[in-house]
Amino acid sequence: MKKLMIVAALATLPMKAVIGADYTVDPGHTYVSFAINHLGFSTMRGKFNEQSGSLQFDPAAKKAAVMIEIDATSIDTGHAKRDAHLQSPDFLNAVENPTITFTSTSVTWNGNKPATVTGDLTLLGVSKPVTLTITSMNCGPNPFNKKETCGFDATGSIKRTDYGVTYGAPGIGEVLDLQIEFEAVKN
Amino acid sequence: MEQLLARPEMQSAVVPFAVALLAYLVLRKVTATAWLWALLSAFLISAALINGLTISPLTGTRKIILLVIASLFTAALLHWVLSSHNLQRRFTTIICQVAILWVFWTVLGRMNSASMVLFLAGTISLVLMLEWLFVRVVDEPAQLHGAGFSLLLGVGLAATAAASALLGQLALALAAASGGAFLGWVLTGDAQGKQTRQPVAALPYVMAPALLGVAAVIFARLPWYALIPLAAIPLAVGLVPKKAESRFLRALLASLPGLAIALGVAFYIWQTGSSGSGY
Numbered sequence: 001m002k003k004l005m006i007v008a009a010l011a012t013l014p015m016k017a018v019i020g021a022d023y024t025v026d027p028g029h030t031y032v033s034f035a036i037n038h039l040g041f042s043t044m045r046g047k048f049n050e051q052s053g054s055l056q057f058d059p060a061a062k063k064a065a066v067m068i069e070i071d072a073t074s075i076d077t078g079h080a081k082r083d084a085h086l087q088s089p090d091f092l093n094a095v096e097n098p099t100i101t102f103t104s105t106s107v108t109w110n111g112n113k114p115a116t117v118t119g120d121l122t123l124l125g126v127s128k129p130v131t132l133t134i135t136s137m138n139c140g141p142n143p144f145n146k147k148e149t150c151g152f153d154a155t156g157s158i159k160r161t162d163y164g165v166t167y168g169a170p171g172i173g174e175v176l177d178l179q180i181e182f183e184a185v186k187n
Numbered sequence: 188m189e190q191l192l193a194r195p196e197m198q199s200a201v202v203p204f205a206v207a208l209l210a211y212l213v214l215r216k217v218t219a220t221a222w223l224w225a226l227l228s229a230f231l232i233s234a235a236l237i238n239g240l241t242i243s244p245l246t247g248t249r250k251i252i253l254l255v256i257a258s259l260f261t262a263a264l265l266h267w268v269l270s271s272h273n274l275q276r277r278f279t280t281i282i283c284q285v286a287i288l289w290v291f292w293t294v295l296g297r298m299n300s301a302s303m304v305l306f307l308a309g310t311i312s313l314v315l316m317l318e319w320l321f322v323r324v325v326d327e328p329a330q331l332h333g334a335g336f337s338l339l340l341g342v343g344l345a346a347t348a349a350a351s352a353l354l355g356q357l358a359l360a361l362a363a364a365s366g367g368a369f370l371g372w373v374l375t376g377d378a379q380g381k382q383t384r385q386p387v388a389a390l391p392y393v394m395a396p397a398l399l400g401v402a403a404v405i406f407a408r409l410p411w412y413a414l415i416p417l418a419a420i421p422l423a424v425g426l427v428p429k430k431a432e433s434r435f436l437r438a439l440l441a442s443l444p445g446l447a448i449a450l451g452v453a454f455y456i457w458q459t460g461s462s463g464s465g466y
């Protein structure tokens with residue numbers, strides 16, 4: 001009976017897979033940017049100004065998990081009218097779907113550094129797997145605040161029409177190149 | 188052909204206009220609600236071309252498409268079930284408000300209480316005003332279609348100028364369908380019977396502009412006050428004398444005031460708002 005009560009008590013505790021140390025994404029040193037072909041003439045670039053997230057990281061055990069939330073209303077292409085249009089139902093439908101999320105599902109390793117991160121990117125309520133290639137990664141104490149910090153540079157691409165963003169395609173490119181640079185600080 | 192049908196002007200103007208005109212001419216001998224079936228067939232085709240046949244994920248825009256289709260069905264069929272004009276009017280008002288709540292439920296949930304009260308007060312006023320004004324002109328086909336066509340055109344152009352081509356295209360497609368059925372009436376006259384003159388016939392002309400107009404305010408950047416002159420279109424159209432001899436003259440007179448308001452609002456939004464193109 002006592003065992004049963006202990007099991008019942010444990011079942012009520014919040015469960016979380018322990019992967020490694022917990023980190024919090026530093027919004028001040030995180031950049032989510034994109035590039036897309038504009039009518040075959042040039043490459044148009046933009047970024048999101050608001051994002052948050054978390055990282056669990058244990059290079060010794062080769063385990064990592066990352067979750068990033070992006071505020072769709074913070075899109076910034078350096079042109080207010082275009083940003084308003086990108087937030088409308090033609091593209092991000094940001095009022096109805098204010099958050100874009102990336103949640104990792106698996107990581108491949110090259111030595112003790114992550115090489116690729118595959119996860120679900122949820123955009124406009126549609127989740128699709130995306131693989132990001134890690135091009136740079138370093139961990140260590142921040143020389144200014146002495147906090148343990150990890151930084152990652154990653155690239156990938158998505159096909160926007162897979163998420164139902166069909167406006168202007170294919171004139172305005174269907175493939176969106178993503179570039180994500182982020183730092184995360186150990187909790 | 189596929190490339191041709193992918194063009195916005197085909198999806199939102201040529202196709203719905205031609206389908207509605209043809210459907211009206213074919214159905215006018217069959218049913219008194221020929222214009223509603225004409226609008227329904229034209230909007231179904233246009234919505235499929237604009238949005239595709241998918242409804243998942245069920246976004247606010249897709250809910251609007253479903254509701255506009257449902258309102259056209261309901262308007263064409265409900266007069267057989269609900270004969271009381273008072274009940275038809277109450278039904279129109281209540282069902283439009285319920286539709287607005289369903290479409291904007293997720294957004295409402297994130298509003299603070301003051302914004303929510305303003306939203307509800309504004310949308311209830313809009314629906315009541317449109318319902319009352321359209322019922323005043325429902326007896327006269329020239330005024331009903333003149334007001335409906337102009338209002339949808341105004342909402343479509345203003346939504347496009349306020350940075351949503353998708354909402355604009357849907358409103359313009361319905362405006363074009365309305366124009367096609369309207370032309371059918373001008374060329375051939377009334378469909379048989381009197382059923383089209385019941386208040387519930389105004390349901391699509393209340394629901395579609397209300398949903399698309401509010402969506403352009405909430406999801407895009409249409410200033411809320413732009414809806415006031417647009418909602419006054421049926422009022423302006425209702426002031427036009429009904430006694431002109433020819434259907435063509437009645438149609439022309441009933442369309443001009445609404446068109447002037449619609450184009451004026453669209454031009455103002457284009458000049459001051461967040462345009463969806465030109466960058």
